[in-house]
Structures are given as C-alpha cells and as structure tokens.
Amino acid sequence: MTELALVVFDVDGTLVDSQADILSSMRAAFAAEGEAAPPREAILGIVGLSLDVAIAELAPKLGVAMRDRMVETYKSSYMNHRRTKGTAVSSPLYPGARAALERLSKREETLLGVATGKSRRGLDKLLEGHDLNGMFVTEQVADHHPSKPHPSMLEAAMHEAGVVPGAAVMIGDTRFDMDMARAAGMAAIGVSWGYHDRSSLRDADIVIDRFDDLDAAVKDILGI
Known part of the structure; x- marks a missing residue:
C-alpha cells in the first residue's frame, strides 16, 4: 500500500x-475611519493572519468597534476589486x-x-x-x-x-x-x-x- x-x-x-488589492483594501479600511494607513511594509507584514488579528496588529490603539468596522470595510473593498477586475487580475x-x-x-x-x-x-x-x-x-x-x-x-x-x-x-x-x-x-x-x-x-x-x-x-x- x-x-x-x-x-x-x-x-x-x-x-x-494579491498584494495590490490587499494594500488598497487595507488603506480603504483606515481611510473610512479617518485614520492614516500604515506603510506598505507593515501591511504586507501581517498578510497570513486572520483579518481581525491583522487589523488589531496594525492598529492596537483603536477601539474594538472601530476595528470591527474596518474588517467589514476591508472585506467589501476586497470583494469589489475582485468583482470589477476578475480573479485573474485581482489575484x-x-x-x-x-x-x-x-x-x-x-x-x-x-x-x-x-x-x-x-x-x-x-x-x-x-x-x-x-x-x-x-x-x-x-x-x-x-x-x-x-x-x-x-x-x-x-x-x-x-x-x-x-x-x-x-x-x-x-x-x-x-x-x-x-x-x-x-x-x-x-x-x-x-x-x-x-x-x-x-x-x-x-x-x-x-x-x-x-x-x-x-x-x-x-x-x-x-x-x-
């Protein structure tokens, strides 16, 4: 056997x-809350973590409710990129x-x-x-x-x-x-x-x- x-x-x-869409979506999540996004290296440095953990790593001083909204904004932005560009281009x-x-x-x-x-x-x-x-x-x-x-x-x-x-x-x-x-x-x-x-x-x-x-x-x- x-x-x-x-x-x-x-x-x-x-x-x-998928880094272009990851970067764009994370920046959109921060912008929606009026916050400055971390630098590119920091965002790519958390890729692989679950999204809620990743955002908490990037923005530990923000409140839980704000971070929860950022998770949803990120997801919406990412899905929109994939829908408009197609998977082959998006990722x-x-x-x-x-x-x-x-x-x-x-x-x-x-x-x-x-x-x-x-x-x-x-x-x-x-x-x-x-x-x-x-x-x-x-x-x-x-x-x-x-x-x-x-x-x-x-x-x-x-x-x-x-x-x-x-x-x-x-x-x-x-x-x-x-x-x-x-x-x-x-x-x-x-x-x-x-x-x-x-x-x-x-x-x-x-x-x-x-x-x-x-x-x-x-x-x-x-x-x-």
Whole structure:
C-alpha cells in the first residue's frame, strides 16, 4: 500500500499575488475611519493572519468597534476589486504555480491542501476564478480556526487527510506559516517570492526561489 503524504499550501503570497488589492483594501479600511494607513511594509507584514488579528496588529490603539468596522470595510473593498477586475487580475497565480499543483496532484501518493487566513467565501471565489476546484482534499480557512501561527488549521488538515506530521509539509511565504508548521510538528518549505523577506523564513527546512524547485524540495523532505 502506498504511503500517503500531505502538501499544504498557504494562498496569498504563495500561490497568488494579491498584494495590490490587499494594500488598497487595507488603506480603504483606515481611510473610512479617518485614520492614516500604515506603510506598505507593515501591511504586507501581517498578510497570513486572520483579518481581525491583522487589523488589531496594525492598529492596537483603536477601539474594538472601530476595528470591527474596518474588517467589514476591508472585506467589501476586497470583494469589489475582485468583482470589477476578475480573479485573474485581482489575484493572479504566481508563475509556475498551476503547473506545480498539477504535477503534485498527479502523484497517487500525494494529497494537496490549503491553510489560509482567507474566509471560506474568499477562498471559494479564488478557487472558482482560477478553476482550481477539486485540487485540494482539505481546505482550512479563517472562519473555523484561530489565526496563524496557531496549529489548528494544520492539525485539522492532517486529520482530514489521514496523515501524521512526519508525512506532511507546509509551504508558505511568511514566518506565520513557518511557525504554524513547527507548532503542528510538520516540516516547512518557505518561498522567497512572497510578502515576508527571506530572513523571516529562517525556520523553514528549505527556502525555494521558484516553483520549479518545489518538487525536489518536497522529495528531500518527504521522500516522495
């Protein structure tokens, strides 16, 4: 019997480049409350966290009610960008992402999953827009879990896939992804093209610079 392995992907900054809409939507959320938005680096630095946690990180001195309104403004702005521009423009796949997913999905011993700070609705729209429905056997979203780096998403993903931590790997672009993987007892592959700089990925087992390198990195870690 073939031993199964699970490869879990982050989304924003790993599979898709949604930074333009993230920046625009976060700036809209701050502007709606008459507040100055943080700099670009600070906004991209919280990508991967659940939205309520991300805004609290960026604006810890603002009241809870204001931050709750900002969450809703962000969501409305983000959805509007995707609706008006279309998914392919709003959140384009990084070069090589689709080919890498298709290669891995064709391996009978490999299961694919997602662990993202996106909402269920947001992930559904993204997968539909890129024709990726059915690609992942487990899809973990912010609606049902504590924010990264809590290991809940990965624990649920492994449970659904029926694999143990030693047969799973997390792929992401932020330190939150690396920390989440460590907390879940999993290996981690960092990608250098995302929203955190390479130094933030120091806890990764391997850091890759292009999707063409992913197969070899997965093989090195999981032996498949």
